[in-house]
Amino acid sequence: MSTSFWKDLWLLDETLSCRFSKLYRLETEPNASVGDRVGWNGTFCLGEWCRSRVPRGRAVKEFEDLCGLINSVRLNLKKDDTWQVFIWRAKKRRLAVLTELDKRGIDLNLTRCPVCDDDVETVDHSLLFCKQASDTWSKVFDWWDIDEAESLSIGEIFGESASGSMSKIGAKIWQAVKWTCGYLIWQNRNQKVFAKKCWSTPVALNEIQVTSYEWVSKRCKSKHIDWHNWLHSPQSFVYE
Template identity: 55%
Template sequence: METLRNNLVPKKLEVFVWRSLKRRLPTLTELDKKGIDLNSIRCPLCDDDIESIEHTLVFCKHAFDLWSKVYSWWGLGHVSNLSMSEILRGNTLASSSGLGKKIWQAVEWVCAYLIWKNRNNKVFREKCWNISVAFNEVQLKSFEWISLRLKKKKIEWLSWLNDPSVYLRIS
């Protein structure tokens, strides 16, 4: 499996994406496969299904709600039948190419990373998931990380908040 690169995000996100695609995140299911005795392998966020990487990052109702808000924010309609691999590989936006596609991929990676971070906050710190806070964090972190790394293009905060889809047309 090739290593995915995106220079618009910190290296830790590239590592996170690689670990996700290789099924190397310590979800409860993965820990159970290694023989670690757990009380439950149900999703700690929703308790609706077993906790797999795919469930946690995409299909958990909390993750799905966040993806829906992010897609709506970018004017991309609703999320439907996406796989974790499609999201992390940047295959969700067929009509865009070049820098615009790379910017969108960075936003998707930030969203997935923050879903995992919120999952860990719930498991280890017993913090409740707040969709509005998580969405605001996706907006802020993606803006910070992308705008700091774009050398030739300037991203404006207000346009990022109000209509980030204009950045899909950057070549």
């Protein structure tokens, strides 16, 4: 990729050096290409960003806004790749939550959860224990008539182990629902950070139902997934 990250018009209708001038002044390689500054997974590579010093003040806000813009574009990644990258990063606890950004040298005023403000924002908190995330998981487990929401862990959500008496195909369908829920909780969190708005729990549940249905129905060749049954008795698809 030879397009200049800072000086070419590739993301906005003005150069990034103009829009994010404070951040640009910290850059030690102003001619860096998009490929130099954006990773294969479509995220701004903080670890590879050649900066003269740690961002502070307004530069921190510019950094957060720039990350939000790049994450929304994702360099035309295929949707499957986007999900796979998210799942991998979630399992490794390498999502860009505030505590992780703080560890990497970004000078943040606060590291508390931007959604609930009840605790510091770790990956586990953001995806599982934040009140909005927890309420969303409870709704999903209620939808599937499964009573396990209180024992959730990152390993259980993003691992690939079977659940109880589910069939092999059923376990994969349920896994797809959990991955969808985790992914959309993260997307919702990002909306709160970058757009100052997020879905209510009922709206989040509806998004999960629609997105997971589209995902499963396109990939499950051995079962016909009926929309009405998906909404009202999804467990009928997963047990022998």
